[in-house]
Amino acid sequence: MIPAWLRAAATALQFLTRLPIPGGASADPTRFEADIARALALFPLAGALIGTLTAATLWLASQLWPLPLAVLLALALEARLTGALHEDAVADLCDGFGGGRTPEDVLRIMKDSRIGAFGLLGLAFALALRAGGLIALPDAATAAVALIVSGWAARLLMLAAMLAIPPMPGRAGLGGSVASQATPHRLALALLLSLPVPLLGLWWNTQAMLLALLASALFLAWFRRLVLRRLGGSTGDCFGFAAYAGLILTTLAFAAHR
Template sequence: MNDVRVELTLAIGFLTRLRLPPVEYSDAAMARAIRWYPLVGVAIGAALAFLFSGLNVFLPQAVAALLTIAAGVLLTGALHEDGLADLADGLGGSPDKDRALEIMRDSRIGTYGVLALIVTLAIKTTTLAILPTTTAMVALVAGHSLGRLTMLRLMDSLPYARSTGAAGFMSDATRSDRRIPLLSLAAVIILIAMTTSILTAIVTALAVTGLGALLINRLKARIQGYTGDALGACEQLTETLIPLVFLACL
């Protein structure tokens, strides 16, 4: 039980800016903690869904959507948005692996990164503003959970692309317990089927699987592995894709 508490604390502390009681850190514990990422994603998505529902009572839905997306950025410290921007700059800035990785380490943001953030934030805000309230709430839960589940898929499928780095500990976890992530996946797909339609659940599963395969293929070709930035970009692209799928299935 103590190991579970440590792992959950590390997972929540890594994925959010919430202040939690300190626990002893180790790369091994952090590696095991990734199995809780999809469940933490469910909690993040649920919190934002309830916020969206509350804001929607007093404000136009478009404003509620924008404020909810902003709250998500604050809650996570823009962790994944930063990864998306860095990956876009790296892959867009050079076809050479070493140069691309160097660009991704640069704290400055470039044109590709700015455009990636503008497009994804615009899509997420617009789709939440258009979708029926309940469907938008489910999209938030599904996006945050499946986005982090897709991160695990990248780690299972690719080696770490750098010799050292902030996400290097994750290379030790590529074959760790996946029962909890799979249970999270099943719960989210069932939630989608029950609140929207079975078709939407099937299309969502296929779309997320296809996006994961595409990202794995491109990262393998360009940088021969994954980085922390790639994981963040993966989460953001999945989170952006899901409300689009929901909208297409209405």
């Protein structure tokens, strides 16, 4: 019998990565809800683990190549590690919001597997901002810390978005079923369990960490209004977009106070 906390950790990693982790969420709908509910509190920690693996790749690559090339190699490995989960959400949301006029149009475009001009530009700028922010940092050690902290912040922001933005009426997808398990208690528990990560950010660069938290809060307020106005509620892509915004905002905050 797998302990509940171990199943929750496996579920969080299965949801956020493509790692072959055994013992995750049950296929039974009732047990799945319980597993994912516990896993939500571990999302920021899982994000920090993803950031740590990416940071290790960057540091090792920086021993052989200049920082810009090391950054690109690390981000490529991260995309493989996560299955480009959040990047896909960025492209879908930019396509839908850029090309759709009504909520129905937006959803139809977002479901289309093809990428359009808005999605291509949105994803390109998102990747460029993140890579550029990491390259602008003074050394590989600072870039590694930024990757770890931004991985944490991204999944915390995603969890906060699940709480702040109600699901789109009449839609019951995987994103909605996961978001329905988000509660203020689980958000607080997620912050408590992962507290050493933001403390690392505060110790390394207090101004950058505070700026990242402020920028994330402002983004969430703006994004909530945008999603409610354009869609009337959230979808899974909204949460993925919020996560990638957290990666970008935290990276740019560290680049602003390098």
